[in-house]
Amino acid sequence: MQLPEAKQKFIETWGKLGSEWGINRTMAQVHALLLVTPDALTTEEVMEELSISRGNANMTLRDLMSWGLIEKQHKPGERKEYFYADKDIWNIARQVAKERRKRELEPVLKVLDELVQVKGDKNDPAFKTFHKSVTDINKMSKNVDRTLDTMLKADESWFWGSIFKIFK
Amino acid sequence: MQLPEAKQKFIETWGKLGSEWGINRTMAQVHALLLVTPDALTTEEVMEELSISRGNANMTLRDLMSWGLIEKQHKPGERKEYFYADKDIWNIARQVAKERRKRELEPVLKVLDELVQVKGDKNDPAFKTFHKSVTDINKMSKNVDRTLDTMLKADESWFWGSIFKIFK
DNA sequence: TTAAACTTTCAAAACTTTTTGAAAGTTTAT
DNA sequence: ATAAACTTTCAAAAAGTTTTGAAAGTTTAA
The missing domain is CATH 1.10.287 (Helix Hairpins)
Structure with a gap:
């Protein structure tokens, strides 16, 4: 199995587990994506990678922050907000x-x-x-x-x- | 608070907790009902107490059995099936x-x-x-x-x- | 065998949750 | 002040889940 396929599988599996435990599937998937991604991603990139809408990405990222699972990062000279997951x-x-x-x-x-x-x-x-x-x-x-x-x-x-x- | 109200509240609370943890609300409620009921109940009685349909009661009771949380009981001379919950x-x-x-x-x-x-x-x-x-x-x-x-x-x-x- | 008593099934309806996307809001740079 | 870049909101739509109830199935007793 190659990395992109493996990543996909991980995101899917984590999403399924989440939904079985009362955590919204998308939220678990976004979290999984950020867990296996070395650098912080923008809302745009999350939307792209998981094929979800802007509204959904925004809400989910905010939820993940309220759970203390991800954090915002600001890159100097950039307006965009980047998100990364605690990997521990x-x-x-x-x-x-x-x-x-x-x-x-x-x-x-x-x-x-x-x-x-x-x-x-x-x-x-x-x-x-x-x-x-x-x-x-x-x-x-x-x-x-x-x-x-x-x-x-x-x-x-x-x-x-x-x-x-x-x-x- | 009196017993009937307390029972109601317990069933509601247990149902809510269940649904937050990925267990169907009705299933958790039926389980709660059987937990606080000293004797085994029939499908009919469960339907009555929780105001749910026959189909729903039947499926839920079967699910609870598959989870090993309740058991069927047969009373001698009776055709009906009685269900009771392990209280431990x-x-x-x-x-x-x-x-x-x-x-x-x-x-x-x-x-x-x-x-x-x-x-x-x-x-x-x-x-x-x-x-x-x-x-x-x-x-x-x-x-x-x-x-x-x-x-x-x-x-x-x-x-x-x-x-x-x-x-x- | 028949019929009454009871249980199971499942397609359709009701309900709940999630997602969308366009519009509104905010921030920043000029 | 303006406009571009970006974020947030939220009503409506889609998707997913649960519930209903009537019909089919099964069991038992006579």
């Missing part, structure tokens, strides 16, 4: 975990905390089942939350080192 | 991890393994960047894969106990 996979994973935690896990935890408080008849099986499930999910979510928190603060070698100690 | 949150998490690993992570690993093999000019920055990103992602994915594998075999108390040892 560990940073990417952290960044994604951080955003999803904030956007999705936190609101769920808030609701669960409320639902755990709901009072009811301890002899009613409907109440007992509700209470147990909600409490269990709440506990697990809090564990996940705490684990993510630590992971976000951690550095890579330490993290995988520790994981390997358990999972040897 | 740890099992649920394991089951979901197992399925997603099989359905999504494995195919990606296969492609990455191919892409890592792609040969090119070591002085070409385009090739160098491609190769490095693909290799890094491949390594991280393999780590995730191995970690999941261990987690799938593990039992809950052992798992969180070990996690806490690291993340204390």
